[in-house]
Amino acid sequence: MRPFARSFFERPSAVVAVELLGHVLVSERGRERTSGRIVEVEAYYGSNDPASHAAKRRTARNSVMFGPPGRSYVYFTYGSQYLLNVVTCPSGTPGAVLIRALEPLEGVAVMMRRRGTRERTLLASGPARLTQALAVTGEDNDRDVLDGGPVRLEADWAATRSPVVVTERIGIREGSDLPLRYYLAGNPHVSKRVKPEGLTVTHG
DNA sequence: CACTAGATTTTCT
DNA sequence: GAAAATCTAGTGG
Secondary structure (H helix, E strand, O other), rough: OOOOOHHHHHOOOHHHHHHOOHHHEEEEEEEEEEEEEEEEEEEEOOOOOOOOOOOOOOOOOOHHHHHOOOEEEEEOOOEEEEEEEEEEEOOHHHHHHHHOOOOEEEOOHHHHHHOOOHHHOOOOOOOOHHHHOOOOOHHHOOOOOOOOOOOEEEOOOOOOOOEEEEOOOOOOOOOOOOOEEEEEEOOOOOOOOOOOOOOEOOOO
């Protein structure tokens, strides 16, 4: 299977977000390997995106978003939760894609133990749930996710993809009118359905 | 099923 | 000092 090129991530966040759906996120912790198919994402930008951490100035926390694409941006929020992003856009231009939900593939038993539930659809159907299921923490911030590290993306170009649903982003105050959340239509592992399903688009 | 509140820490004002 | 790209447990219908 052809791996991801760095240039895949060097594009606008919304493009990378949509095209990332269907590919696989892998975590290796010692002998424990867990993985899941990406079924839900959100795109974030810079100064033109008030909901983004990079909306204002460059700080210690958000500086990863300004750096080279294809790296991880893991941050801590709400007192106890880590959220995982992949950096997008050319170096110098801030951007990231938040991984919001996975369909569990490998290491389901390990995920169940880490998450404390046996319900498959509760293992990784949310940005903080999936980091818990894959044991992703602040230690994984600012790491290459294309080059064989313990947390990495593996391309699956052959994955059959459902149509993509586009909605506004979740859990934000400003910029909530922007249609920058994408998920695979009808997938039970998506974090939250929307009442009238948003606009659906297809891509190849 | 819908809604509420608490957890708990980092960042920015 | 307040808010935050969230989740869980609890209450009540």
